[in-house]
Amino acid sequence: MNNFEFYNPTRIVFGEGKIVELNRLIPKEAKVLILFGGESARKTGTLDEVEKALGHRQIGLFGGIEANPRYETLIKAVEQIKQEGYDYLLAVGGGSVIDGTKFVAAAVNFEGDSWDILTSGGAKVTSALPFGTVLTLPATGSEMNKGSVITREATQSKRAFMHDSVYPQFSILDPVKTFTLPPRQISNGVVDAFVHVMEQYLTYPANAPVQDVFAEGLLKTLIDIGPKALATPHDYDIRASLMWTATLALNGLIGVGVPQDWSTHMLGHELTALYGLDHAQTLAIVLPSMLIEKLPQKQAKLAQYAEQVWGVHDGSDKQKALQAIELTREFFERMQVKTRLSDYNLGQDVIEPLIESLTKNGMTALGEHHDITPEISRRVYVASL
Amino acid sequence: MNNFEFYNPTRIVFGEGKIVELNRLIPKEAKVLILFGGESARKTGTLDEVEKALGHRQIGLFGGIEANPRYETLIKAVEQIKQEGYDYLLAVGGGSVIDGTKFVAAAVNFEGDSWDILTSGGAKVTSALPFGTVLTLPATGSEMNKGSVITREATQSKRAFMHDSVYPQFSILDPVKTFTLPPRQISNGVVDAFVHVMEQYLTYPANAPVQDVFAEGLLKTLIDIGPKALATPHDYDIRASLMWTATLALNGLIGVGVPQDWSTHMLGHELTALYGLDHAQTLAIVLPSMLIEKLPQKQAKLAQYAEQVWGVHDGSDKQKALQAIELTREFFERMQVKTRLSDYNLGQDVIEPLIESLTKNGMTALGEHHDITPEISRRVYVASL
Numbered sequence: 001m002n003n004f005e006f007y008n009p010t011r012i013v014f015g016e017g018k019i020v021e022l023n024r025l026i027p028k029e030a031k032v033l034i035l036f037g038g039e040s041a042r043k044t045g046t047l048d049e050v051e052k053a054l055g056h057r058q059i060g061l062f063g064g065i066e067a068n069p070r071y072e073t074l075i076k077a078v079e080q081i082k083q084e085g086y087d088y089l090l091a092v093g094g095g096s097v098i099d100g101t102k103f104v105a106a107a108v109n110f111e112g113d114s115w116d117i118l119t120s121g122g123a124k125v126t127s128a129l130p131f132g133t134v135l136t137l138p139a140t141g142s143e144m145n146k147g148s149v150i151t152r153e154a155t156q157s158k159r160a161f162m163h164d165s166v167y168p169q170f171s172i173l174d175p176v177k178t179f180t181l182p183p184r185q186i187s188n189g190v191v192d193a194f195v196h197v198m199e200q201y202l203t204y205p206a207n208a209p210v211q212d213v214f215a216e217g218l219l220k221t222l223i224d225i226g227p228k229a230l231a232t233p234h235d236y237d238i239r240a241s242l243m244w245t246a247t248l249a250l251n252g253l254i255g256v257g258v259p260q261d262w263s264t265h266m267l268g269h270e271l272t273a274l275y276g277l278d279h280a281q282t283l284a285i286v287l288p289s290m291l292i293e294k295l296p297q298k299q300a301k302l303a304q305y306a307e308q309v310w311g312v313h314d315g316s317d318k319q320k321a322l323q324a325i326e327l328t329r330e331f332f333e334r335m336q337v338k339t340r341l342s343d344y345n346l347g348q349d350v351i352e353p354l355i356e357s358l359t360k361n362g363m364t365a366l367g368e369h370h371d372i373t374p375e376i377s378r379r380v381y382v383a384s385l
Numbered sequence: 386m387n388n389f390e391f392y393n394p395t396r397i398v399f400g401e402g403k404i405v406e407l408n409r410l411i412p413k414e415a416k417v418l419i420l421f422g423g424e425s426a427r428k429t430g431t432l433d434e435v436e437k438a439l440g441h442r443q444i445g446l447f448g449g450i451e452a453n454p455r456y457e458t459l460i461k462a463v464e465q466i467k468q469e470g471y472d473y474l475l476a477v478g479g480g481s482v483i484d485g486t487k488f489v490a491a492a493v494n495f496e497g498d499s500w501d502i503l504t505s506g507g508a509k510v511t512s513a514l515p516f517g518t519v520l521t522l523p524a525t526g527s528e529m530n531k532g533s534v535i536t537r538e539a540t541q542s543k544r545a546f547m548h549d550s551v552y553p554q555f556s557i558l559d560p561v562k563t564f565t566l567p568p569r570q571i572s573n574g575v576v577d578a579f580v581h582v583m584e585q586y587l588t589y590p591a592n593a594p595v596q597d598v599f600a601e602g603l604l605k606t607l608i609d610i611g612p613k614a615l616a617t618p619h620d621y622d623i624r625a626s627l628m629w630t631a632t633l634a635l636n637g638l639i640g641v642g643v644p645q646d647w648s649t650h651m652l653g654h655e656l657t658a659l660y661g662l663d664h665a666q667t668l669a670i671v672l673p674s675m676l677i678e679k680l681p682q683k684q685a686k687l688a689q690y691a692e693q694v695w696g697v698h699d700g701s702d703k704q705k706a707l708q709a710i711e712l713t714r715e716f717f718e719r720m721q722v723k724t725r726l727s728d729y730n731l732g733q734d735v736i737e738p739l740i741e742s743l744t745k746n747g748m749t750a751l752g753e754h755h756d757i758t759p760e761i762s763r764r765v766y767v768a769s770l
Contacts, residue, residue, distance in 0.1 A: 001625040003400025008393070014642065015388025207622035209609065210630050213602030221594045237592035240386040244642070245595050253638075257399065257629070 001208045004256040010144045011170040014244065016236070018172050019046070022053040022090075025132055025170045030088035031058040033081055035101045037065050037093045041136070044180050050092055050134060060084055065093070068272055068279065069100035071152040075114065077104045081129070089131035091168075094185075095140025095192075098133050102148035102166040105129040118150055122161035132170040136177045138243040139189030139280070141196060141250025143171035151273060157361060158269040173247065175239040183230055186242075187336045188280035190226035193246040194219060194331075195283040199262045200255040202291065203368040205300055208258045215254045216308045221245050223309070226335050263366035264290050267377055270354045270361075277344055284332040284339045289383040291325045293376060297369060341385050351381050386593045389641040395529045396555040399629065401621070403557050404431075407438040407475075410517055410555045415473035416443040418466055420486045422450050422478045426521070429565050435477055435519060445469055450478070453657055453664065454485035456537040460499065462489045466514070474516035476553075479570075480525025480577075483518050487533035487551040490514040503535055507546035517555040521562045523628040524574030524665070526581060526635025528556035536658060542746060543654040558632065560624040568615055571627075572721045573665035575611035578631040579604065579716075580668040584647045585640040587676065587686055588753040593643045600639045601693045606630050608694070611720050648751035649675050652762055655739045655746075662729055669717040669724045674768035676710045678761060682754060726770050736766050 013021050026032060032054060034047070041047045051059060062077045081104070091101035105128035107114035116124050135143045142148070146167045149160045178186070201215035222245060228238045248254070267290070268282030291298060295318070302321030306312040310327050312320050329339050338344065358364070359374050366372035398406050411417060417439060419432070426432045436444065447462045466489070476486035490513035492499035501509050520528045527533070531552045534545045563571070586600035607630055613623045633639070652675070653667030676683060680703070687706030691697040695712050697705050714724050723729065744759050751757035
């Protein structure tokens with residue numbers, strides 16, 4: 001096991017009807033800016049519920065944070081906060097709204113050009129406004145971590161930052177809030193959580209049996225409950241397990257003390273930035289090809305994955321590994337997420353722009369061995385056609 | 386899944402040589418009281434390492450915190466703090482030293498009789514001195530939770546309290562510090578961690594698949610590494626996994642949203658208070674008898690435990706359950722912890738004093754169904770002879 005540091009102070013408040021707890025969780029004297037995405041937060045009644053729970057506090061609203069939240073949008077929220085004097089933020093939505101709120105919270109206190117928050121990966125952040133979240137979409141884990149991914153529209157750059165000061169103070173997870181989600185968002189959420197686990201698990205054996213069994217447990221749970229979450233949207237227990245699994249998939253716990261990969265995410269980010277695919281779609285496309293490309297280095301862990309997650313015990317390590325990759329692809333397809341570039345009408349002509357952008361963004365030594373060069377990334381994209 | 390709240394702000398700093406991080410983790414201007422147990426902290430050099438890492442800070446020492454830490458001892462530390470003006474505590478040791486430090490931290494700020502902290506279960510606590518820990522013994526999980534168990538010698542009472550203010554600010558886990566532990570402490574630590582998991586897992590199915598796979602993963606890991614930790618004390622990776630497993634066994638994570646039992650602990654506490662057995666010995670004695678006594682209510686989960694943890698797939702649920710209980714007893718014995726009262730020279734004559742004490746301490750409705758009366762506890766003790 002590698003040395004590590006683990007710290008995660010976010011308070012999770014989990015269960016049906018828990019939005020009323022906002023009154024306990026946010027200081028009485030706070031002036032609160034509520035950040036949200038599209039009109040669904042209003043239409044489903046969640047926003048009304050939130051406003052009611054906040055009682056007599058002064059509140060403001062900032063809507064319109066889009067999927068793959070944009071720098072250009074978020075700096076408007078920063079301006080509104082400075083002008084109207086909010087001292088507490090509340091994100092109501094999924095990972096995009098929460099990621100956006102993290103950036104806003106850090107940018108309000110930031111001296112200089114706030115894009116530097118992202119170019120420095122968070123290193124230049126010193127503090128952030130306190131904030132909490134009401135999660136409506138299980139997927140990204142942003143509700144219990146310190147990471148945020150923001151897109152700059154002007155340059156088509158998708159950049160991440162991390163900082164201890166942007167852990168949410170609390171996150172309210174009410175599984176009932178997921179009942180009305182479109183199936184596509186559930187499909188995407190399951191695939192996103194699944195690949196989050198894979199990026200922290202599927203590298204090489206590192207004498208970390210607890211991290212392995214936890215990761216395998218999350219994967220097996222997603223394989224079991226993912227299709228059920230699509231088939232029976234109002235099954236509380238299924239949605240509750242999905243919500244908690246997605247949170248645990250990226251709250252830092254399973255990634256401590258082990259090598260991590262994240263190359264699939266980096267190649268995927270380019271697909272979103274350049275061609276607008278959903279984040280989960282890009283992961284479903286890239287992961288199987290990446291695993292095949294890196295088979296020599298990943299074979300031992302892939303064989304373990306085949307045995308422990310998929311119950312594949314026959315054949316050589318290589319055969320087990322290949323079968324597990326195929327089962328992974330089939331799982332994504334079963335979750336209604338297509339796994340080929342051609343399924344999204346993208347062909348050979350997208351490859352060079354993707355590689356150019358990847359290179360421009362400095363993504364030239366990816367993976368747990370830092371050996372995935374643009375040349376190898378090109379092979380992965382080509383294999384994903 | 387039941388509703389829950391999860392909050393755990395303790396920072397874990399894990400790995401060989403991490404004691405030097407104390408200089409970063411404790412405020413420069415702090416006046417630090419170091420609390421420890423017996424002379425081993427001095428003999429092994431750990432105390433010197435700690436003092437060196439603290440550099441020029443003002444420090445004081447409070448040694449002599451015993452296993453099953455005593456109220457009578459700890460109030461002396463409270464007096465020393467008040468007289469000498471420490472504003473930061475550092476526990477160096479295992480669960481007893483950490484539990485004791487939690488009580489001291491809360492008692493320093495407490496108005497009135499500090500025993501009320503324990504009779505109120507922590508409800509009367511309002512704040513505590515900040516503190517960190519250097520863990521030397523993997524077992525109790527106290528390094529990453531808000532619980533503490535204290536014994537009052539005068540009345541032979543063993544009482545617990547919990548409060549958010551006594552989460553350690555940080556805990557340093559250096560697996561190398563466990564290399565010199567006596568085998569008995571490793572044996573006890575593995576059994577203690579194992580039963581911590583069982584108390585949160587072995588109740589009835591509650592539609593919480595993630596909590597189940599995590600608990601099963603911790604149990605399987607302990608079954609695998611426990612005997613190896615005894616056989617090869619200097620195997621860093623084994624000790625590292627043991628240390629992290631024991632922490633995760635009782636940091637609140639696997640117990641969220643599920644029913645919990647804890648009756649084995651309550652019956653065990655009486656055995657320690659009255660007859661001085663090691664905490665883990667009492668758990669190894671009580672658990673198998675308790676599981677047999679509660680077989681009707683626990684059968685479904687015991688069968689799941691048999692399948693998922695022990696790989697027992699043949700027979701009826703009852704047969705699987707009974708086989709799993711027997712395998713559990715064998716595991717404790719393999720870990721060199723005896724599982725019968727008679728192994729500790731205790732006979733029929735201890736039963737009534739135990740029941741009297743249990744009743745006096747209000748432990749009259751134990752278990753996940755609150756249906757373990759003194760009469761049932763008597764049957765469990767008798768079955769443990």
